[in-house]
Amino acid sequence: MTSLVTPPGWPAEVRPPDAPDWEATAAAWLLDLCPPEYRSYPALRRHVVVLARFAVLHVEASRQAVERGLSEARGGLRDVAPPDVVEAAVQTWHREGARLLGVRRAVGLVEEALRGRRFRARL
Template sequence: MSQTATLTSSPDWPLQVKAPGMPDWERTATQWLRNLLPARYGGYLPLTRHPVLLTRHVRLQLEHETRAVRAALRTSRAELPAMGVAESVIEKTIRMYAVELEQLARLSRGVRLVSEALLMESAAPRRR
């Protein structure tokens, strides 16, 4: 099995991204990655024209989001009651943060796989 086949056979490979080597696979990878960033980043040409840079930025963005959600989860029980938030809402909020952490972890694994595939693609000799 090729290295790219191993990447795409992972359950973390994003369904929205075609397998490397298929027509438009880089376009689908770039589109998926752009959708993980706030919309304002869509206008930055270095990110939109260089998938490896886009991947790097998405990885950083997800790391920061994960830290923010962990901080929100960690401080919920201490800070939310003082803000007048009902206990039932606090419990729902804590569950929401836990689900979001799982989602961010899954997205981070998918971004890592797509990043590896893009790096392999850029390192491969071009056919003429």
């Protein structure tokens, strides 16, 4: 019997590769990560590995937006918000950046599994 293995960072919402309906759970999770408009594209709904690639690029673009937000926050907000609000915005960018790092790892693992990679338990 083959055991179903997932690596650290695998999303809890997605069943392990080769579990019953695992690709359906992957597709649902990936669609939740992406803009709502992606649900209306038949190619993305029919080809989950293509959806995974779109999701990877979407998450990476979000990370770039966080980096830009961080680089512009203090200078761009100081004329419209008090210093404590500007610092709160900077901290929010940092938290979002950290969250997106985890999401990027998870979506990358799901994409790899959809492309055929299987994970093994390590001792």
